Amino acid sequence: MKIVKAEFVKSCVELSDCPKDDLPEIAVVGRSNVGKSSLLNCLLQRKGLAKTSSTPGKTRLINFFRVALGLNPPLTFYIVDLPGYGYAKASMTQREEWGGMVEDFLAHRPSLRGLVVLLDIRREPSPLDEQLLLWIQSYKIPVILVATKSDQLPRSRQSAALQHVHASLPPSAENQGILLFSSKTGQGREDLIGKIIQILQG
Ligand SMILES: Nc1nc2c(ncn2[C@@H]2O[C@H](COP(=O)(O)OP(=O)(O)OP(=O)(O)O)[C@@H](O)[C@H]2O)c(=O)[nH]1
C-alpha cells in the first residue's frame, strides 16, 4: 500500500487541544517502550517521523499525524500516537494524569474510529493493559491487537508466545486475534494496514 502523505500535525497536552476538523482517527496505544512510535514510522515508511527512544516515557503528549493512503480516492485520516503507560519511573501523579488523559480521549473523541493496542510479545500483559482493554470495551471502540517486537523471538516460538499473551488478556479480548508485528522486519505491516482500512471504511 502506497503512503501518499504522512505528516506531523501537532502535539497536544489534553483533549481540548486536539484537532477539531472531524477527520477520522486511528489511535496507537500501549505501555511505554512497547514500540508505538516505531510501529508508526514502519507503517508510514517514514524514519524519524515519530520520535522513538530506548528510554521509556518518551512520548508524553498526544501526537497527531495526517496520513493519506493511495486508494482511489486517497483515504485520509489521522494516526494518533498516545502517551505510553506504566514506565517504572513514573510518579503516582503522572500515572493518574495518563489515565485521565487517555480515558478522556477514549470517552470524548467522536472522530476516534479505532484503536491499535500494542502488547510486547515477550511480556505478560500488565494491569494497565487490562484496564485499557476494559475501557475500550465499555466505550465500544473497535480494536486491533498487535504483538510487537516479533523479531525478538525465532519463528518457532512466536505462536506459543502469542497464545501466552492471549491467554493472559481479560475475557473482553477473548475473541480478538492478535497480529504479529515487527518494525525491524516489517512483519505484519500489510495486514495491519488492511485492518485499519477495514475499520475506516466499515
Ligand atoms: N527489536 C525490536 N525493537 C523494537 C521494535 N519496535 C521498537 N523497538 C525498540 O523499542 C524501543 C522503544 O520503541 P518506541 O517506538 O520508542 O516505543 P514507544 O512505545 O513509542 O515508547 P514511549 O514513547 O516511551 O511510550 C526502542 O529502542 C526501539 O528501537 C521492534 O519491532 N523490534
Ligand SMILES: [Mg+2]
Ligand atoms: Mg513513543
